[in-house]
Amino acid sequence: MSDAFEIQYAGSALGNAPAPVTPRNVPNRGGEPNPSAAALREQFGDAIQRVEVVWGVTNVYVRPERALDIVRWLHDDSSQRYDYLSDVTAVEFRDMDAPIEVVWHLRSLPFRRELRLKAQLPKNKPLEIASVWSIYKCADWLERECFDMFGVRFVGHPDLRRILMWEQYREGFPLRKDFPLRGRFSRAEQLRQALAANPEARYSMEELSIADAFEDLPTEMRKRLQGGERTGE
Amino acid sequence: MGLTPRPEHRVVEYNPTSQEGWVATRLDFLVNWGRANSLWPMPFGTACCAIEFMATAASRFDLARFGMERMSFSPRQADVLICAGRVPFKLAPVIRRIWQQMPQPKWAIAMGACASSGNIFDNYAVVQGIDTIIPVDVYVPGCPPRPEGLMYGIMLLQEKVKRERMNDKTIRAEMEPDPKSQLYIPAPVIDELSEPFGNSVHQTRSGL
Numbered sequence: 001m002s003d004a005f006e007i008q009y010a011g012s013a014l015g016n017a018p019a020p021v022t023p024r025n026v027p028n029r030g031g032e033p034n035p036s037a038a039a040l041r042e043q044f045g046d047a048i049q050r051v052e053v054v055w056g057v058t059n060v061y062v063r064p065e066r067a068l069d070i071v072r073w074l075h076d077d078s079s080q081r082y083d084y085l086s087d088v089t090a091v092e093f094r095d096m097d098a099p100i101e102v103v104w105h106l107r108s109l110p111f112r113r114e115l116r117l118k119a120q121l122p123k124n125k126p127l128e129i130a131s132v133w134s135i136y137k138c139a140d141w142l143e144r145e146c147f148d149m150f151g152v153r154f155v156g157h158p159d160l161r162r163i164l165m166w167e168q169y170r171e172g173f174p175l176r177k178d179f180p181l182r183g184r185f186s187r188a189e190q191l192r193q194a195l196a197a198n199p200e201a202r203y204s205m206e207e208l209s210i211a212d213a214f215e216d217l218p219t220e221m222r223k224r225l226q227g228g229e230r231t232g233e
Numbered sequence: 234m235g236l237t238p239r240p241e242h243r244v245v246e247y248n249p250t251s252q253e254g255w256v257a258t259r260l261d262f263l264v265n266w267g268r269a270n271s272l273w274p275m276p277f278g279t280a281c282c283a284i285e286f287m288a289t290a291a292s293r294f295d296l297a298r299f300g301m302e303r304m305s306f307s308p309r310q311a312d313v314l315i316c317a318g319r320v321p322f323k324l325a326p327v328i329r330r331i332w333q334q335m336p337q338p339k340w341a342i343a344m345g346a347c348a349s350s351g352n353i354f355d356n357y358a359v360v361q362g363i364d365t366i367i368p369v370d371v372y373v374p375g376c377p378p379r380p381e382g383l384m385y386g387i388m389l390l391q392e393k394v395k396r397e398r399m400n401d402k403t404i405r406a407e408m409e410p411d412p413k414s415q416l417y418i419p420a421p422v423i424d425e426l427s428e429p430f431g432n433s434v435h436q437t438r439s440g441l
Contacts, residue, residue, distance in 0.1 A: 165323075165358075166322075171357065174357050174358070179357070180357075181355070181357065182355060182356060182357055182429075183357035186420075186424050187361055187365075187423055187424050187426075187427035188416065188420035188421070188423040188424050189420075190322060190357075191322070191325060191360065191365055191366070191416060191423060192414045192415060192416060192420070193322075194323065194325040194326060195325055195326050195329060195366070195410075195414075195415035195416070196326075196415060197323075198326070199326040199327045199329075199330050200330075
């Protein structure tokens with residue numbers, strides 16, 4: 001899948017530039033934007049809605065339908081090289097009409113750049129956005145967490161299911177603003193549902209569908225499993 | 234400190250009307266003495282309380298003075314379940330299973346505010362006190378408790394062990410959860426126990 005492993009040194013694309021110093025007196029708004037923002041405007045035009053600098057980090061608001069192309073370009077283009085995805089998360093605001101923002105934190109190690117991409121998803125439509133898993137494999141669990149907590153569906157994710165709450169969790173998405181802090185069910189009901197879970201069930205229902213493929217397993221593995229051996233121990 | 238003085242457990246009260254004779258009470262004393270001074274703890278550390286528990290087990294406070302230096306990481310060889318830290322709902326079946334795997338005689342200590350009552354985590358994910366899942370003998374308050382606090386709780390548990398009587402058949406009664414709901418105390422009681430109190434009543438913002 002990937003080529004030979006190549007060590008990436010931070011700032012390697014900057015030549016002999018001096019090592020960065022910790023910035024002081026960073027203003028809340030304004031300041032020098034990340035040069036990638038101008039490059040994005042040039043490359044994608046209308047797909048870039050707004051650029052602002054908050055506490056020294058550049059926020060770029062992009063159209064949700066173009067988000068995947070933009071992230072791919074930022075990752076692939078030799079003048080950007082955003083090779084590290086530090087976080088995928090979402091923000092919901094107390095204003096019920098405000099859209100939910102999906103946020104990507106991108107880092108370019110060779111250029112020592114930090115970029116925050118945001119895509120606004122209106123609430124009157126299904127919360128769906130393209131998964132960046134095909135570009136960054138680390139997005140797997142980050143997007144699962146975002147789905148678990150906010151209910152944002154990442155289209156193209158290979159295995160989009162809950163990661164923090166358990167599989168049978170039926171109360172909704174905990175970090176949404178309309179979610180009561182204590183959950184929707186009574187404490188006794190929550191406890192009853194939690195205790196109904198089998199602590200030795202390591203596999204989700206999706207994973208258990210592998211049992212259907214039992215006959216296709218190699219003979220010696222079938223024999224071991226029939227003898228009571230469990231995997232995952 | 235407002236702590237009640239501990240009764241002198243060496244004096245076994247003799248009740249002439251009971252069936253206990255001198256031998257039985259002496260045997261009780263011997264068995265309880267042995268049990269109380271070699272409790273094997275099963276550490277169930279999930280959060281910062283576990284750090285204090287480790288400090289209690291380390292050289293300065295030294296749990297070995299109570300015969301507890303042998304941590305039993307298998308519940309099948311443990312006497313005391315020390316739950317140190319908050320327990321999320323996802324861990325509720327696990328701690329229940331661990332408790333059921335421990336052989337009698339067994340005791341449980343809820344160490345810290347989270348294990349005892351849920352503490353500030355009055356939210357969708359945290360069990361409001363492990364006593365809604367398993368029976369608890371000693372609650373140690375604190376966030377987290379100092380090692381001295383845990384040791385005081387352990388000494389209280391030792392007193393409890395030393396006062397057990399062999400002819401009391403209820404002591405070894407195993408907890409029987411309701412087969413349908415798996416709860417061992419009635420659901421309304423759990424709801425009442427988990428009611429918000431203090432500042433936490435202001436935390437619900439579900440009306441948004």
